[in-house]
Amino acid sequence: MAELSEVLKQATGVLAARGEGVHLIDEEGRRYLDFTAGIGVTSTGHCHPRVVAAAQRQVATLIHGQYTTVMHRPLLDLVDRLGDVLPAGLDRLFFANSGSESVEAALRLVRQATGRPNVVAFHGGFHGRTVAAASLTTSGTKVRSGFSPLMGGVVIAPFPNAARYGWTAEQATEFALQELDYVLQTVSAPADTAAFLIEPVLGEGGYVPATPDFLAGLRERADRHGILLVLDEVQTGWGRTGRFWGHDHFGVRPDVLITAKGLASGFPLSAIAAPAALMQQAWPGSQGGTYGANAVACAAALATVDVITEEGLVANAAARGAELRGALEEVATRHEQIADVRGLGLMLGTEFRTPDGAPDGAAAAAAQQEAARRGLLLLTCGPWGEVVRFIPALVVTADQITEGAAIWSDAVAAAAG
Ligand code: PMP
Numbered sequence: 001m002a003e004l005s006e007v008l009k010q011a012t013g014v015l016a017a018r019g020e021g022v023h024l025i026d027e028e029g030r031r032y033l034d035f036t037a038g039i040g041v042t043s044t045g046h047c048h049p050r051v052v053a054a055a056q057r058q059v060a061t062l063i064h065g066q067y068t069t070v071m072h073r074p075l076l077d078l079v080d081r082l083g084d085v086l087p088a089g090l091d092r093l094f095f096a097n098s099g100s101e102s103v104e105a106a107l108r109l110v111r112q113a114t115g116r117p118n119v120v121a122f123h124g125g126f127h128g129r130t131v132a133a134a135s136l137t138t139s140g141t142k143v144r145s146g147f148s149p150l151m152g153g154v155v156i157a158p159f160p161n162a163a164r165y166g167w168t169a170e171q172a173t174e175f176a177l178q179e180l181d182y183v184l185q186t187v188s189a190p191a192d193t194a195a196f197l198i199e200p201v202l203g204e205g206g207y208v209p210a211t212p213d214f215l216a217g218l219r220e221r222a223d224r225h226g227i228l229l230v231l232d233e234v235q236t237g238w239g240r241t242g243r244f245w246g247h248d249h250f251g252v253r254p255d256v257l258i259t260a261k262g263l264a265s266g267f268p269l270s271a272i273a274a275p276a277a278l279m280q281q282a283w284p285g286s287q288g289g290t291y292g293a294n295a296v297a298c299a300a301a302l303a304t305v306d307v308i309t310e311e312g313l314v315a316n317a318a319a320r321g322a323e324l325r326g327a328l329e330e331v332a333t334r335h336e337q338i339a340d341v342r343g344l345g346l347m348l349g350t351e352f353r354t355p356d357g358a359p360d361g362a363a364a365a366a367a368q369q370e371a372a373r374r375g376l377l378l379l380t381c382g383p384w385g386e387v388v389r390f391i392p393a394l395v396v397t398a399d400q401i402t403e404g405a406a407i408w409s410d411a412v413a414a415a416a417g
Helices: 049-059 073-082 099-114 131-135 169-186 212-225 295-310 313-333 361-373 398-416
Strands: 016-020 023-026 031-034 092-096 118-122 154-157 193-198 228-232 256-259 270-274 338-344 347-352 379-381 387-390
Touching (some): 031 398, 099 270, 169 212, 313 347, 361 398
Parallel strands (some): 118 193, 193 228, 228 256
Antiparallel strands (some): 023 031, 256 270
Protein backbone atom coordinates (compact mmCIF):
# COMPACT_ATOMS: atom_id res chain seq x y z
CA MET A 1 0.00 0.00 0.00
CA ALA A 2 1.22 3.48 -0.84
CA GLU A 3 0.29 6.82 0.69
CA LEU A 4 0.20 10.42 -0.42
CA SER A 5 3.16 12.50 0.65
CA GLU A 6 2.70 14.53 3.83
CA VAL A 7 4.06 17.52 1.93
CA LEU A 8 0.57 18.12 0.56
CA LYS A 9 -1.34 20.38 2.93
CA GLN A 10 -5.10 19.79 3.18
CA ALA A 11 -7.17 22.89 3.88
CA THR A 12 -10.59 21.32 4.49
CA GLY A 13 -10.37 17.58 5.14
CA VAL A 14 -13.22 16.94 2.69
CA LEU A 15 -13.13 13.87 0.44
CA ALA A 16 -14.88 15.22 -2.63
CA ALA A 17 -16.88 12.69 -4.62
CA ARG A 18 -18.87 14.99 -6.91
CA GLY A 19 -19.18 18.61 -7.88
CA GLU A 20 -22.36 20.40 -8.91
CA GLY A 21 -22.20 24.12 -9.59
CA VAL A 22 -21.27 25.86 -6.34
CA HIS A 23 -21.43 22.61 -4.34
CA LEU A 24 -19.06 19.78 -3.58
CA ILE A 25 -20.54 16.52 -2.30
CA ASP A 26 -18.43 14.15 -0.21
CA GLU A 27 -18.47 10.35 -0.21
CA GLU A 28 -21.10 10.29 2.56
CA GLY A 29 -23.37 12.55 0.51
CA ARG A 30 -22.81 15.70 2.62
CA ARG A 31 -23.13 18.88 0.53
CA TYR A 32 -20.68 21.73 0.98
CA LEU A 33 -21.02 25.25 -0.31
CA ASP A 34 -17.71 25.59 -2.13
CA PHE A 35 -16.33 29.12 -1.93
CA THR A 36 -12.87 27.93 -3.03
CA ALA A 37 -13.68 26.86 -6.61
CA GLY A 38 -10.51 24.77 -6.77
CA ILE A 39 -8.45 27.92 -5.95
CA GLY A 40 -10.39 30.16 -8.30
CA VAL A 41 -10.48 27.70 -11.20
CA THR A 42 -13.98 26.30 -11.68
CA SER A 43 -15.53 29.69 -12.44
CA THR A 44 -18.40 28.19 -14.45
CA GLY A 45 -19.20 25.98 -11.45
CA HIS A 46 -18.33 22.33 -10.96
CA CYS A 47 -19.22 20.25 -14.01
CA HIS A 48 -21.15 22.90 -15.93
CA PRO A 49 -23.29 20.89 -18.41
CA ARG A 50 -21.94 22.74 -21.47
CA VAL A 51 -18.33 22.22 -20.39
CA VAL A 52 -19.01 18.55 -19.64
CA ALA A 53 -20.67 18.03 -23.03
CA ALA A 54 -17.83 19.73 -24.91
CA ALA A 55 -15.18 17.71 -23.07
CA GLN A 56 -17.08 14.43 -23.53
CA ARG A 57 -17.46 15.04 -27.25
CA GLN A 58 -13.78 15.83 -27.57
CA VAL A 59 -12.55 12.94 -25.46
CA ALA A 60 -14.25 10.53 -27.86
CA THR A 61 -12.79 12.29 -30.91
CA LEU A 62 -9.16 13.23 -30.21
CA ILE A 63 -7.57 13.44 -26.75
CA HIS A 64 -3.99 14.36 -27.51
CA GLY A 65 -3.07 16.07 -30.74
CA GLN A 66 0.34 17.46 -29.63
CA TYR A 67 0.59 20.96 -30.98
CA THR A 68 4.22 20.88 -32.08
CA THR A 69 3.48 17.74 -34.10
CA VAL A 70 0.02 18.42 -35.56
CA MET A 71 -2.56 21.18 -35.30
CA HIS A 72 -6.04 20.36 -34.07
CA ARG A 73 -9.47 21.96 -34.42
CA PRO A 74 -10.20 22.68 -30.71
CA LEU A 75 -6.98 24.71 -30.50
CA LEU A 76 -7.65 26.65 -33.71
CA ASP A 77 -11.25 27.36 -32.64
CA LEU A 78 -10.14 28.43 -29.18
CA VAL A 79 -7.51 30.83 -30.52
CA ASP A 80 -10.10 32.32 -32.82
CA ARG A 81 -12.65 32.71 -30.00
CA LEU A 82 -10.14 34.19 -27.54
CA GLY A 83 -9.73 37.08 -29.95
CA ASP A 84 -13.16 38.25 -28.71
CA VAL A 85 -12.12 38.53 -25.07
CA LEU A 86 -8.39 39.34 -25.08
CA PRO A 87 -7.22 42.94 -24.68
CA ALA A 88 -6.95 44.72 -28.03
CA GLY A 89 -3.67 44.06 -29.80
CA LEU A 90 -2.71 40.98 -27.77
CA ASP A 91 -3.51 38.64 -30.61
CA ARG A 92 -0.70 36.09 -30.45
CA LEU A 93 -1.04 33.18 -28.07
CA PHE A 94 1.11 30.44 -26.66
CA PHE A 95 -0.37 27.65 -24.51
CA ALA A 96 0.92 25.54 -21.62
CA ASN A 97 -0.68 23.56 -18.79
CA SER A 98 -0.31 25.59 -15.60
CA GLY A 99 0.09 29.12 -14.37
CA SER A 100 3.72 28.47 -13.44
CA GLU A 101 4.57 27.24 -16.92
CA SER A 102 3.01 30.30 -18.50
CA VAL A 103 4.95 32.55 -16.13
CA GLU A 104 8.11 30.78 -17.35
CA ALA A 105 7.00 31.23 -20.96
CA ALA A 106 6.45 34.95 -20.38
CA LEU A 107 9.86 35.24 -18.75
CA ARG A 108 11.54 33.45 -21.64
CA LEU A 109 9.74 35.73 -24.09
CA VAL A 110 10.63 39.03 -22.41
CA ARG A 111 14.27 38.07 -21.96
CA GLN A 112 14.61 36.92 -25.57
CA ALA A 113 12.72 39.92 -26.97
CA THR A 114 14.64 42.58 -25.04
CA GLY A 115 18.01 40.88 -24.63
CA ARG A 116 17.91 42.19 -21.05
CA PRO A 117 18.48 39.95 -18.03
CA ASN A 118 16.40 41.33 -15.16
CA VAL A 119 12.75 41.24 -14.18
CA VAL A 120 11.26 43.44 -11.47
CA ALA A 121 8.53 41.64 -9.53
CA PHE A 122 6.53 43.04 -6.63
CA HIS A 123 6.54 42.24 -2.93
CA GLY A 124 3.78 39.82 -1.95
CA GLY A 125 3.34 38.48 -5.48
CA PHE A 126 2.72 34.81 -6.20
CA HIS A 127 3.70 33.46 -9.60
CA GLY A 128 4.11 29.70 -9.06
CA ARG A 129 6.36 26.97 -7.75
CA THR A 130 8.80 26.13 -10.54
CA VAL A 131 12.28 27.61 -10.06
CA ALA A 132 11.74 30.71 -12.18
CA ALA A 133 8.21 31.28 -10.90
CA ALA A 134 9.28 30.73 -7.28
CA SER A 135 12.10 33.22 -7.80
CA LEU A 136 9.50 35.83 -8.69
CA THR A 137 7.29 34.83 -5.75
CA THR A 138 7.38 36.66 -2.41
CA SER A 139 3.96 35.84 -0.97
CA GLY A 140 5.58 33.66 1.69
CA THR A 141 8.92 31.96 2.27
CA LYS A 142 7.31 28.49 2.18
CA VAL A 143 7.45 28.65 -1.63
CA ARG A 144 11.16 29.54 -1.60
CA SER A 145 12.72 27.91 1.48
CA GLY A 146 14.87 24.86 0.91
CA PHE A 147 14.81 25.52 -2.82
CA SER A 148 17.80 27.82 -3.13
CA PRO A 149 19.65 29.02 -5.01
CA LEU A 150 16.74 30.39 -6.95
CA MET A 151 17.04 32.01 -10.37
CA GLY A 152 19.07 35.18 -10.71
CA GLY A 153 17.98 38.35 -12.44
CA VAL A 154 14.97 38.95 -10.19
CA VAL A 155 14.55 42.19 -8.28
CA ILE A 156 11.69 42.67 -5.83
CA ALA A 157 10.17 46.13 -5.44
CA PRO A 158 7.35 47.24 -3.09
CA PHE A 159 3.71 46.64 -4.07
CA PRO A 160 1.34 49.53 -3.25
CA ASN A 161 0.03 47.69 -0.19
CA ALA A 162 -2.02 50.31 1.66
CA ALA A 163 -3.64 47.73 3.97
CA ARG A 164 -0.29 46.55 5.26
CA TYR A 165 0.82 49.95 6.50
CA GLY A 166 -2.57 51.46 7.26
CA TRP A 167 -1.96 54.03 4.51
CA THR A 168 -4.20 55.66 1.97
CA ALA A 169 -4.04 54.40 -1.60
CA GLU A 170 -2.25 57.65 -2.54
CA GLN A 171 0.43 57.18 0.13
CA ALA A 172 0.99 53.56 -0.86
CA THR A 173 1.20 54.48 -4.55
CA GLU A 174 3.66 57.30 -3.99
CA PHE A 175 5.87 55.14 -1.80
CA ALA A 176 5.89 52.21 -4.25
CA LEU A 177 6.67 54.40 -7.27
CA GLN A 178 9.47 56.20 -5.44
CA GLU A 179 10.98 52.88 -4.42
CA LEU A 180 10.66 51.56 -7.97
CA ASP A 181 12.61 54.55 -9.27
CA TYR A 182 15.19 53.91 -6.54
CA VAL A 183 15.45 50.27 -7.67
CA LEU A 184 15.94 51.35 -11.30
CA GLN A 185 18.64 53.76 -10.13
CA THR A 186 20.43 51.47 -7.68
CA VAL A 187 19.80 47.81 -8.47
CA SER A 188 18.64 47.18 -12.03
CA ALA A 189 19.24 49.92 -14.59
CA PRO A 190 16.46 50.30 -17.17
CA ALA A 191 18.84 49.02 -19.85
CA ASP A 192 19.18 45.78 -17.84
CA THR A 193 15.46 45.47 -17.09
CA ALA A 194 13.38 43.32 -19.42
CA ALA A 195 10.03 43.59 -17.66
CA PHE A 196 7.88 44.55 -14.73
CA LEU A 197 5.81 41.51 -13.74
CA ILE A 198 2.84 42.05 -11.44
CA GLU A 199 -0.57 40.74 -10.36
CA PRO A 200 -3.31 43.39 -10.65
CA VAL A 201 -4.57 42.04 -7.32
CA LEU A 202 -2.12 40.22 -5.04
CA GLY A 203 -3.62 36.73 -4.78
CA GLU A 204 -1.80 34.29 -2.53
CA GLY A 205 -0.10 37.33 -0.98
CA GLY A 206 -3.32 38.48 0.66
CA TYR A 207 -5.95 39.73 -1.81
CA VAL A 208 -4.64 43.27 -2.12
CA PRO A 209 -5.69 45.24 -5.23
CA ALA A 210 -3.02 47.42 -6.84
CA THR A 211 -3.90 51.07 -7.41
CA PRO A 212 -4.72 52.63 -10.81
CA ASP A 213 -2.00 55.25 -10.36
CA PHE A 214 0.61 52.65 -9.55
CA LEU A 215 -0.15 50.60 -12.65
CA ALA A 216 -0.25 53.81 -14.72
CA GLY A 217 3.17 54.67 -13.25
CA LEU A 218 4.50 51.26 -14.25
CA ARG A 219 3.11 51.69 -17.78
CA GLU A 220 4.70 55.13 -18.08
CA ARG A 221 8.11 53.91 -16.89
CA ALA A 222 7.86 50.84 -19.11
CA ASP A 223 7.17 53.00 -22.18
CA ARG A 224 9.93 55.46 -21.29
CA HIS A 225 12.59 52.75 -20.87
CA GLY A 226 11.53 50.04 -23.33
CA ILE A 227 10.63 47.75 -20.43
CA LEU A 228 7.73 45.32 -20.98
CA LEU A 229 4.74 45.25 -18.65
CA VAL A 230 3.67 41.68 -17.87
CA LEU A 231 0.41 41.15 -15.99
CA ASP A 232 -0.05 37.84 -14.20
CA GLU A 233 -3.82 37.42 -14.44
CA VAL A 234 -3.79 33.74 -13.52
CA GLN A 235 -6.09 34.38 -10.56
CA THR A 236 -7.72 37.67 -11.62
CA GLY A 237 -8.81 36.74 -15.15
CA TRP A 238 -12.03 35.31 -16.61
CA GLY A 239 -14.48 37.54 -14.75
CA ARG A 240 -13.28 36.74 -11.24
CA THR A 241 -12.99 40.42 -10.27
CA GLY A 242 -16.32 41.50 -11.78
CA ARG A 243 -14.68 42.64 -15.02
CA PHE A 244 -13.36 40.24 -17.63
CA TRP A 245 -9.73 40.99 -16.77
CA GLY A 246 -8.46 42.31 -13.48
CA HIS A 247 -6.62 45.09 -15.29
CA ASP A 248 -9.93 46.35 -16.73
CA HIS A 249 -10.43 47.98 -13.31
CA PHE A 250 -7.24 49.97 -13.71
CA GLY A 251 -7.23 51.11 -17.33
CA VAL A 252 -3.72 49.85 -17.95
CA ARG A 253 -2.51 48.09 -21.10
CA PRO A 254 -0.23 45.04 -20.67
CA ASP A 255 2.43 43.97 -23.16
CA VAL A 256 2.11 40.37 -22.05
CA LEU A 257 -0.89 38.79 -20.34
CA ILE A 258 -0.56 35.52 -18.41
CA THR A 259 -3.71 33.47 -17.86
CA ALA A 260 -4.65 30.02 -16.51
CA LYS A 261 -7.09 28.85 -13.78
CA GLY A 262 -10.57 30.05 -14.94
CA LEU A 263 -9.65 29.52 -18.59
CA ALA A 264 -10.78 25.89 -18.86
CA SER A 265 -13.11 25.26 -15.89
CA GLY A 266 -10.66 22.87 -14.24
CA PHE A 267 -8.85 21.25 -17.16
CA PRO A 268 -5.13 22.04 -17.11
CA LEU A 269 -4.61 24.85 -19.58
CA SER A 270 -2.75 28.16 -19.45
CA ALA A 271 -1.66 30.75 -21.96
CA ILE A 272 0.29 33.91 -22.60
CA ALA A 273 -0.94 36.56 -25.00
CA ALA A 274 1.14 39.33 -26.56
CA PRO A 275 1.16 41.50 -29.69
CA ALA A 276 2.48 39.79 -32.83
CA ALA A 277 5.50 42.09 -33.06
CA LEU A 278 6.58 41.02 -29.59
CA MET A 279 5.71 37.33 -29.82
CA GLN A 280 7.64 37.04 -33.09
CA GLN A 281 10.80 37.88 -31.19
CA ALA A 282 10.64 34.62 -29.24
CA TRP A 283 13.35 32.36 -30.54
CA PRO A 284 11.86 29.67 -32.81
CA GLY A 285 11.38 26.37 -31.02
CA SER A 286 12.19 27.86 -27.62
CA GLN A 287 8.62 27.47 -26.34
CA GLY A 288 6.73 24.19 -26.39
CA GLY A 289 5.77 21.17 -24.29
CA THR A 290 4.29 17.71 -24.67
CA TYR A 291 0.85 18.45 -23.25
CA GLY A 292 0.35 22.14 -24.02
CA ALA A 293 -3.04 23.02 -25.52
CA ASN A 294 -4.41 19.53 -24.92
CA ALA A 295 -7.41 18.99 -27.21
CA VAL A 296 -9.88 18.18 -24.42
CA ALA A 297 -8.70 21.17 -22.37
CA CYS A 298 -9.10 23.43 -25.43
CA ALA A 299 -12.64 22.14 -26.06
CA ALA A 300 -13.48 22.78 -22.40
CA ALA A 301 -11.97 26.27 -22.64
CA LEU A 302 -14.03 27.07 -25.70
CA ALA A 303 -17.20 26.05 -23.84
CA THR A 304 -16.00 28.06 -20.83
CA VAL A 305 -15.67 31.27 -22.86
CA ASP A 306 -19.17 30.70 -24.25
CA VAL A 307 -20.66 30.08 -20.81
CA ILE A 308 -18.95 33.13 -19.27
CA THR A 309 -20.02 35.47 -22.05
CA GLU A 310 -23.49 34.07 -22.88
CA GLU A 311 -24.61 33.48 -19.29
CA GLY A 312 -23.52 36.93 -18.11
CA LEU A 313 -21.11 35.58 -15.51
CA VAL A 314 -18.92 38.68 -15.39
CA ALA A 315 -21.91 40.85 -14.46
CA ASN A 316 -23.01 38.19 -11.98
CA ALA A 317 -19.55 38.24 -10.37
CA ALA A 318 -19.83 42.02 -9.94
CA ALA A 319 -23.37 41.89 -8.50
CA ARG A 320 -22.86 38.87 -6.22
CA GLY A 321 -19.46 40.22 -5.23
CA ALA A 322 -21.04 43.48 -4.04
CA GLU A 323 -23.58 41.51 -1.98
CA LEU A 324 -20.92 39.27 -0.47
CA ARG A 325 -18.70 42.21 0.32
CA GLY A 326 -21.57 43.97 2.11
CA ALA A 327 -22.20 40.83 4.17
CA LEU A 328 -18.51 40.37 5.03
CA GLU A 329 -18.26 44.01 6.08
CA GLU A 330 -21.30 43.57 8.30
CA VAL A 331 -19.68 40.57 10.01
CA ALA A 332 -16.50 42.61 10.44
CA THR A 333 -18.36 45.32 12.37
CA ARG A 334 -19.19 42.70 15.02
CA HIS A 335 -15.70 41.23 15.36
CA GLU A 336 -12.70 43.33 16.28
CA GLN A 337 -10.22 40.71 15.10
CA ILE A 338 -11.36 41.32 11.49
CA ALA A 339 -9.22 44.26 10.49
CA ASP A 340 -10.07 44.56 6.81
CA VAL A 341 -12.43 43.37 4.08
CA ARG A 342 -11.06 43.92 0.59
CA GLY A 343 -10.84 42.71 -2.98
CA LEU A 344 -12.73 43.08 -6.26
CA GLY A 345 -15.82 41.26 -7.52
CA LEU A 346 -15.82 37.67 -6.30
CA MET A 347 -12.18 37.82 -5.22
CA LEU A 348 -12.68 38.94 -1.63
CA GLY A 349 -10.59 38.59 1.51
CA THR A 350 -11.11 39.20 5.20
CA GLU A 351 -7.96 39.91 7.24
CA PHE A 352 -7.56 38.88 10.88
CA ARG A 353 -5.34 40.74 13.32
CA THR A 354 -4.52 40.39 17.01
CA PRO A 355 -5.60 43.19 19.40
CA ASP A 356 -2.13 44.74 19.04
CA GLY A 357 -2.41 44.78 15.23
CA ALA A 358 -0.26 41.77 14.26
CA PRO A 359 -1.42 39.49 11.41
CA ASP A 360 -3.37 36.64 13.04
CA GLY A 361 -3.09 33.45 11.00
CA ALA A 362 -4.37 31.34 13.90
CA ALA A 363 -7.65 33.27 14.13
CA ALA A 364 -8.12 33.12 10.35
CA ALA A 365 -7.50 29.36 10.33
CA ALA A 366 -9.88 28.82 13.26
CA ALA A 367 -12.70 30.67 11.45
CA GLN A 368 -11.96 28.87 8.17
CA GLN A 369 -12.02 25.46 9.88
CA GLU A 370 -15.21 26.33 11.76
CA ALA A 371 -16.83 27.34 8.46
CA ALA A 372 -15.80 24.01 6.87
CA ARG A 373 -17.41 22.09 9.77
CA ARG A 374 -20.60 24.07 9.11
CA GLY A 375 -20.57 23.27 5.40
CA LEU A 376 -18.81 26.29 3.86
CA LEU A 377 -15.45 25.65 2.21
CA LEU A 378 -12.96 28.54 2.29
CA LEU A 379 -9.21 29.01 1.88
CA THR A 380 -6.75 31.30 3.60
CA CYS A 381 -3.95 33.35 2.04
CA GLY A 382 -1.50 36.07 3.01
CA PRO A 383 2.09 35.71 4.27
CA TRP A 384 0.87 34.64 7.75
CA GLY A 385 -2.26 32.89 6.50
CA GLU A 386 -4.09 35.84 8.07
CA VAL A 387 -6.62 36.37 5.26
CA VAL A 388 -9.68 34.19 4.65
CA ARG A 389 -10.65 34.37 1.01
CA PHE A 390 -14.00 34.01 -0.70
CA ILE A 391 -13.85 32.88 -4.33
CA PRO A 392 -17.06 31.07 -5.24
CA ALA A 393 -17.80 30.04 -8.81
CA LEU A 394 -19.11 32.96 -10.87
CA VAL A 395 -22.46 31.15 -11.25
CA VAL A 396 -23.18 31.66 -7.53
CA THR A 397 -26.72 32.91 -6.81
CA ALA A 398 -27.90 35.63 -4.41
CA ASP A 399 -29.42 32.93 -2.17
CA GLN A 400 -26.14 31.04 -2.05
CA ILE A 401 -24.32 34.25 -1.11
CA THR A 402 -26.82 34.80 1.73
CA GLU A 403 -26.41 31.20 2.87
CA GLY A 404 -22.60 31.39 2.76
CA ALA A 405 -22.52 34.71 4.59
CA ALA A 406 -24.78 33.34 7.36
CA ILE A 407 -22.47 30.35 7.87
CA TRP A 408 -19.49 32.69 7.90
CA SER A 409 -21.09 34.88 10.53
CA ASP A 410 -21.76 31.88 12.79
CA ALA A 411 -18.30 30.43 12.15
CA VAL A 412 -16.49 33.64 13.12
CA ALA A 413 -18.58 33.92 16.29
CA ALA A 414 -17.97 30.27 17.21
CA ALA A 415 -14.23 30.48 16.49
CA ALA A 416 -13.92 33.62 18.61
CA GLY A 417 -15.50 31.61 21.45
N1 PMP B 1 0.18 33.16 -10.77
C1 PMP B 1 -0.83 33.42 -9.93
C2 PMP B 1 -1.30 34.84 -9.78
C3 PMP B 1 -1.45 32.40 -9.20
O1 PMP B 1 -2.45 32.68 -8.34
C4 PMP B 1 -0.99 31.08 -9.38
C5 PMP B 1 -1.62 29.92 -8.64
N2 PMP B 1 -2.20 30.18 -7.42
C6 PMP B 1 0.07 30.85 -10.26
C7 PMP B 1 0.62 31.90 -10.95
C8 PMP B 1 0.61 29.47 -10.49
O2 PMP B 1 -0.31 28.69 -11.15
P1 PMP B 1 -0.19 27.08 -11.12
O3 PMP B 1 -0.49 26.63 -9.73
O4 PMP B 1 -1.24 26.64 -12.12
O5 PMP B 1 1.18 26.74 -11.56
